[in-house]
Amino acid sequence: MLTVLIADDEYFIRQRLKKIIDWEELKLEFIGEAENGNEVIDKISNTQVDILMLDIKMPIKSGIQVAEYIMTNNINTKIIILTGYNDFDYAQKAVKFKVEDYLLKPINKETLNEALLSCKNTILKSIEKQQKIYDYNNYQKRTHLYNTILDFNNIHSLYKKYPDIKNYDSLLFIGVFCPEDHDNYISSFINHLSKHFNELNKKTVLAQSFKENESVSIIQLIIKSKSAIKINYINQLITNYITDSVNVFISIGDFIPINENWTRNYNLVWNLLYQRYFIDDNIILSKNSLSLNKNKPKSIAIRKKLLLCLNSKNSRDLTKLINDIFINIRKNASKDYLILSLTEIFVTLQINFPDQINSKRCINSFVQELISEDYSLQHLQDIVVAYTNQCMDYVNHEKPSNTSLVNRVIKYIQKTYADPTLSVAEISDFFELTPTYLGSIFKKIAGQSILQYITELRMEQAKKLLNTNKYNVTEISQMVGYSDVFYFSKKFKKIHGCSPKHYSS
Template sequence: MLKVIIADDEYLVCQFLKKIIDWKRMKLECAGEASNGIEAFRLIQQLSPDIVIADVRMPGLSGLELIEKCGQAEIDCSFIIISGYPDFEYVKTAFTRGAINYILKPIDELELENTLLKVCRSIEERQDGGQWARQLEEQQESQIHTINYAKQDILCRLITENENALSLDKINRLYGCCFNEEAAFNVAVSNLSILDEGREMNTISVNVYARIEEQFRQHIMPLCCECQAVVGQEQLLFLLNYEPAVEHQVEAEINHVIEKLQRNMELMSARITIGLGSGRGKDYPQLYREAIHALGCRYVDNRCVIVDGEISYIKFNVYEILNLEWENHYLNLIDVGNENELKQLLENIQQEISKKGHVDPNIYLQAFKICTSLFQQEAKRLFHEVFDERKYSRMIDDACVHSRSIPDLYGKLVKITMEIYHECIGKVELKERWPVIKAKQYVEEHYAEKIVLKDLANELFVNADYFSSVFKKDVGIGFNDYLRQYRMAIAQQLIRSGEYSLDQVAEKVGYLDPKHFSKSFKKTLGVSPAEYKKFYRQ
């Protein structure tokens, strides 16, 4: 029997958990209860439980602090966090510290049971001391991963690229699927938008997509001949295969599942949307394109599930607005980095499109993508290798995924465009300043030696005239004047120290001829080295 401790400051929650868990069937034992974090930690130390179900917020120690404290004490137990707070930072911290799952209140009994089963299997596997059995399991697991990867790859290409190398019959035989070619097909594509766009929001995305897949497996699959989840780029796809008679029931159940998940996501400022193809025909890529088109309508349609073709929209050629004159104006604004006018121009695009009436939201998206493509071309021309095309594409993809409305999407376009523009300008300026920076470093390290501008330029692999020009432009004076002033500043310090004769000072700052040193010193400071020394001796 595996031991479980329940920690929650709400008595009724503890009793509810004790009631809904099938302790005998799952071979679990409720070893103890705690109403606060400190009491929970003492129980953990005394009873060495295998599993701890803890509330995220408790007096004394929070659930997250409890995980951390057990980690510091090197106590090995699995944590399941329950919470009424779907805050992104809580979720992120819980998973970062090693929680198995973060379950939101009201607690879904099935989700809790599945999580406990997963933990139990994991613990049993760790406790199994048979070397042969472990090797066999690892071998089987490796084979399963290989098969799953191959199946994912085949299905992804089947859906998105019309890859017909394998028939459905062969896919059924190779990967244990149950596709029925006589039944109906459809494709569902999910999108998760999160307002809190932190660098580590992948943590919550992975968790939510896992929940979506689990809910489809539990509620949609029983209605279908087959329901296969496929992980695409920033997307979770489903290839659905069902009898035509249950089409509306499948759509209704998908709605129910996503609405239920969405209710748990609202306080987290996250939104789940599913785009569904029309369900007509067996051209999988066409169904995929329809699902993507439906998903593009989410910027104006707030429903959780959008079926392509359900609403009639006006369509027109966006190049009627984004003509050659507009393109030249847009590129000119990019060239000069005029943020205010660029923002106004993009607002004008939205207004011009909206004047056409009840327009297909994907036309706004098409115009958005035209703008991004033009910026990429112009940035490559202006900034060459300093333009980070990958970074720009990633930021644009994130904007498409996480924007909630058309103005939000276009606002992000302005922000990203100007951020990348100024970043490129900075890199170009840094590139031009690089010889100046290196020259200053060289002077600092070698001022006591002979330094000739032409020789230094050769050291830096730049033309002497170019180097002289960029140095004066950046510093405000020529290189030789800078070198002289730097040496004289060091000379002043040495003279004031009183440790050296004037001839020694001259030598230490790179002058072999004391007369030349004296002349340079007077040119810089208006007094001779001797007069300067006398002044500081008084």
């Protein structure tokens, strides 16, 4: 709510003004009153005042002097002058000091509320414009930083565009896996880090985040001086923050000089996050805290066994086979072995059951998305069981169950896809089911995860909106459920092969 300060040297006028303003209807908040110019200056210097109702004739400092002070000091307060003097000279001075409105006493209720509404709308339009400028500039900066991460740009081109970064000497990447309320968690986490860093020294750290999928973001810390911040201090900050968090995993890269190549360190925190499948707590993952399995995974011969179980309709042997596969995955504790095992399973299913496993989909991409979104080997095992049972149902010439439920879920998503808070957990709560159960049923019937379906639906809607040429990319991003236009653009390009900007041009 926007705030209002009433300044008049007459007590009863101040009380009357407070009484005739439609505070609730206008959604304005009264934050105080003043009876002389010095009191006004003191209040606006220490409190955010959006609208100042200001009497021209006041003791110590006049309303015109206060208005001049506000303009000279670039204070972001809109002024409505109140006066009993219909004097052209006063009006001229009011215009000079960018007064928003000029009301003659006695002021009636309708005139006052119209003036406040007009002033409020001017402020909101200004805020919206400033937000769009900020969003655009932030989008441009994130794009330059991300292109430097991917080694498309070098550090010197970044310096040229953003000279202030020359004042920073080090870099650190932090990977965050958080499947629920991801955007809010990342925002809160960055605020937590920034708050503590700024207590050490103002602008010690520049923090930026890059969302990679619905569950993973990589946070980049550009550090003014490596000697000012120790890695143990960062570890302690993170440990304190994630103690009570569920299913949140955080990885930390190495401190590197800012003029070194960023790509290797960025990939390091990505790969460390995959180790969440092989640990029991949401602990900090760092290169030094884990002995990663660097051995190349051996080929695994499961194709024949899998087909034998499916074609013989032997559900008991099928369950045992899948269980044995996941026991070996856990023993190997290797991301590569995990990918190899899942790829082998889904390639087998796709080749032999193309009607049940979408033959147009790239299995490698599908598997990568699968393990990027999840965090538990048991969940992945449930997904594999759901897909293999779907294929066994086909062998048995049985229609998959729960089709009606999935159709209702799809209709719900189609109605709510534009809500940026839409998540698997929210959908599960609506249908009063657990996320794991609903997710496995949806995959079994729809052939893709709930998140994949939401993403595809949003991207198709984005294409339709782009084809109308009525909206800009930021507006479309918000209309299809993405509050982060940078992430929306990156996702759109990944799916459609070009950025939204180039698609519509």
